[in-house]
Amino acid sequence: MISIPFFDDHYPIKTFISGIKDIPSSIKENDRDMSLRDQSFKDFLNIPVNRIIYADQTHSANVFAISGDYPEGRLLNINEELTVKHKGGYDSIVTDLPNVLICVHTADCLPLLFYDPVEKVSAIVHAGWRGLCGGIITDTIKVMEDHFNSKAENTVSALSIGICGSCYEVGDDVYECLAKRHLSNDPKDFLRKRPNGKYDLDIKKAAARELKNLGISPENIYDINICTYENKDYASYRRDGKTTAISQNVTGIIMR
Numbered sequence: 001m002i003s004i005p006f007f008d009d010h011y012p013i014k015t016f017i018s019g020i021k022d023i024p025s026s027i028k029e030n031d032r033d034m035s036l037r038d039q040s041f042k043d044f045l046n047i048p049v050n051r052i053i054y055a056d057q058t059h060s061a062n063v064f065a066i067s068g069d070y071p072e073g074r075l076l077n078i079n080e081e082l083t084v085k086h087k088g089g090y091d092s093i094v095t096d097l098p099n100v101l102i103c104v105h106t107a108d109c110l111p112l113l114f115y116d117p118v119e120k121v122s123a124i125v126h127a128g129w130r131g132l133c134g135g136i137i138t139d140t141i142k143v144m145e146d147h148f149n150s151k152a153e154n155t156v157s158a159l160s161i162g163i164c165g166s167c168y169e170v171g172d173d174v175y176e177c178l179a180k181r182h183l184s185n186d187p188k189d190f191l192r193k194r195p196n197g198k199y200d201l202d203i204k205k206a207a208a209r210e211l212k213n214l215g216i217s218p219e220n221i222y223d224i225n226i227c228t229y230e231n232k233d234y235a236s237y238r239r240d241g242k243t244t245a246i247s248q249n250v251t252g253i254i255m256r
């Protein structure tokens with residue numbers, strides 16, 4: 001497991017990225033029980049398993065905020081509660097609760113992490129091209145601002161592991177959607193046309209541009225710079241074919 005030094009070295013934060021090589025050998029491919037995998041995060045972070053919260057991830061642009069309204073004991077069932085309340089699913093979690101690990105699992109899509117050291121708010125986002133088109137990054141920052149008094153200029157962000165701009169071929173549908181979303185800017189720096197008529201999508205560049213537009217300073221955008229497709233330590237849907245949640249990469253952030 002690796003950490004994101006940009007966060008961990010400067011703030012009362014612990015981050016981690018877990019890949020294929022970190023999956024315990026006792027986990028079987030078709031195993032849907034995440035508890036064995038959670039055990040390794042629990043040991044790494046020294047937290048109880050019931051303080052680990054995953055986004056349910058439906059490629060939506062929905063954000064869920066977890067705040068002090070939730071007494072500690074109810075965190076045990078929080079996933080069920082959220083699923084009931086948010087039938088459409090949610091791909092982003094914002095919280096001001098310390099010692100609650102928020103995480104996403106991915107296999108090429110881009111996880112983004114946020115932390116506002118002034119208001120002490122953290123967030124995690126699962127962004128594929130659909131989430132980007134839906135505005136999940138903007139909506140996450142908006143929830144941080146509207147519900148937790150965060151300011152984008154105080155917020156630090158990290159782009160975790162994800163497929164790079166040379167490995168991610170997309171078609172016209174993605175081009176149309178993202179070009180429209182970034183209409184005021186030229187999309188050519190993150191959507192390059194290939195000789196076969198398709199495009200290379202650099203999802204990290206598209207995300208970084210959105211963060212800058214939202215007022216996050218470029219020096220507060222850290223890129224871990226690992227391509228999941230090229231690096232076999234990490235799960236890649238494009239390289240490996242279908243993956244189950246349990247066999248994917250996990251990125252998490254917890255405030256102390």
Ligand SMILES: [Zn+2]
Nearest residue numbers: 164167227230
């Ligand atoms: Zn790549």
